[in-house]
Amino acid sequence: MINVFAMNAQQNNLECATPESSIPDPAGIYSYSTDLNYFADKDPVVLNIYFWGIKYPNGHNDFENREHDVLQAVANLNIMYNQFNIFFKYRGFEEIDSPVLPNDPNGYYILETISQYHGLTSWATANGYKKADAFNVYAFGWANWGGGIASMPGLTCGVSSDSIANNLTVHEIGHNLNLGHTRSVNEHTTRDPQNQYFNADVAGDKVVDTAANSGFYDSSCQCTPYVDQNTCNYFGTETDNSPDNVPYDIDHEDVINIMGNAYGCSEQYLTTGQGIRAREAIAAGYYNAAITNVSSLYEPYAGAYFDPNNPNDQLYKPLFQPGFDYRFFECDCDCPEPAPYEDISFSYTQNILKQVSKYENDFSSIYHPNHTAIAIKIENEPIFWPQPRRCYDNPYRKPNSGSITKFNDNVFNTNITVTQKDSLGINNNNLVEQLEPGLYKIEKRYEEGNTEQDIIFKQE
Ligand SMILES: [Zn+2]
Incomplete structure (x- = not known):
């Protein structure tokens, strides 16, 4: 009964619980550039990623399709980040039974507080359920405080399992890559670095090409009061908190930005400046342990x-x-x-x-x-x-069908007789031995769709 209650209560909670960072950027790491040419000379960087599915303490699992959803998350991550020459190498997925805290009758499966989430990741780390050489995504069941949370910058995040295949995983990995929410009441509207109130490089997400906004989602109404959920355009008249109270300048791309928290409108969209910030965080060395080679992308993950x-x-x-x-x-x-x-x-x-x-x-x-x-x-x-x-x-791979074409005049012309062969026929070791003398084309067809052709002239 408890679990049913939690499912009903938490089904729509997509809020991200990753806190806003108030720590200034360290010097010398970030350029705050928004120049698309930044990527021209940047080599691909490949990051290992590993997923953990959290089950009930007794091993029960509400998410039978979780492995498929995890693969969808891997696809979403690459579709989002490949444009920045950032690639994710899927290293695997494991289901693990959650532990139980003495004062937590529901077990860890339903995370009632954020500290329980941190307790889960601490327990996982101490018990070998964390890969030192990868980003680790913990697909938990349900949480009272949101659908996802991430360390920033970091190599660990948690995502509610019913959201793992949607934008939330891409959003939380964005936090890992040191991308903040685009919302901040302290960021000013101006994008002009000469303007005395320009603070886009130090306020909010510290990304210059994401517009200042106060946040699109209001948790008190669980709605986006100034965003049309049909067009995903902003229609509010809010202003920034600079002395001139400049109206926000928010366009469609700002609303759909995956770090924008506009929920129903969130798409797989990041700006150039966000991509550059992620690359610069990688270059700073935060993720060195998880970096692997491009060649790994050419290796199977299973099979x-x-x-x-x-x-x-x-x-x-x-x-x-x-x-x-x-x-x-x-x-x-x-x-x-x-x-x-x-x-x-x-x-x-x-x-x-x-x-x-x-x-x-x-x-x-x-x-x-x-x-x-x-x-x-x-x-x-x-x-x-x-x-x-x-x-x-x-x-050693055998063809599964084929054909024998006999050139009846013993020259290559259209006077031919074609005999189809099934798997047994085309793999017959005496195939050529059994042919009458003459000119033949033997075609072998493989399951993969390719063919091989041999020309044989069998003497009298
Ligand atoms: Zn977030």
Whole structure:
């Protein structure tokens, strides 16, 4: 009964409990730039991320779909941050039973206070449920005080499990990357650095291209009193608190900003200045422990490559994380295991055997087919599709169908006879032996969609 009550009570609580930072920025780290060219010479940075699903103390779990939602969060993070050349490498997900505090009859699952959340993360850290080399996201059940909370800057955040697949995870990781809420009653409207009341670089989120605002969400009405929830435009007449009481200058992008707390209007939108601030926080070294190599993005997060000793198509699907545009180009090498990332000596064609959108949500379909190399679209790179990597060309993989084309005149013309072959037929070891003398084309078709053709002239 307690759990049902909590679910009903907390279902709509999307408020973020991350406190506003009143600490001035340390000197020499942040440029407060809003120049898109900032990213031109910035190499990709790849950050490990790991998720923990918090279950009831007795092991019960309200969120059967949580692993799928976690993968959606990974996709959302990459779709949001790749434009800043920030990538997230999914390192895994574990379900763990929550502990129980003596004076907390509900257990940790329903977090009644923010200090209980901190108790949860302290317990997790002490018990091996925190990765030292990754961002750690704790998908808790419900909380009385909000839907998410993050350390800022930091490597730990918590998100309510029913929000893990929506914008809230991207919002909390934004806090980890030292992005504040755009709201602040102390930030002034002017964006002119020469204006004596200019304080956009020291007040509020300390980002210059997010407009000053007092906050769009009012918790007393649980509504956005000055935001039209249909158009997501601001219609208020509020002013800043400078001596001139300058009206706020808030546009649609400020309302939908993912750090803007306009709830129903929040979208996957961050400004250039926010992206630069996140990159500068990374450059300052706060996340060095979680940084990994670009090559890690070309490794599966689950599944395995084909094992000739146990040939089962269903078992061997090396799965790749969602959130990227992939192209799998036809390639050729002696590679029963994928070539190392650094080895680009294999040959490949422009034939795309498989293409995956970053919005693909059938995650089981995102796997590395045989006879292909992986290309991941890197936003903002001069080469739209970078060098394909990790050619996987396993000769033990058998075709599942094919055909034999006989050229009846023993020359390449249109006088042909085509015989379709099923899996057994095309894999018959005596296939060529059984052919009459003559000129043939043997086509082998693979499950992945590619084909191989051999021309055979069988002598009398
Ligand atoms: Zn927040």
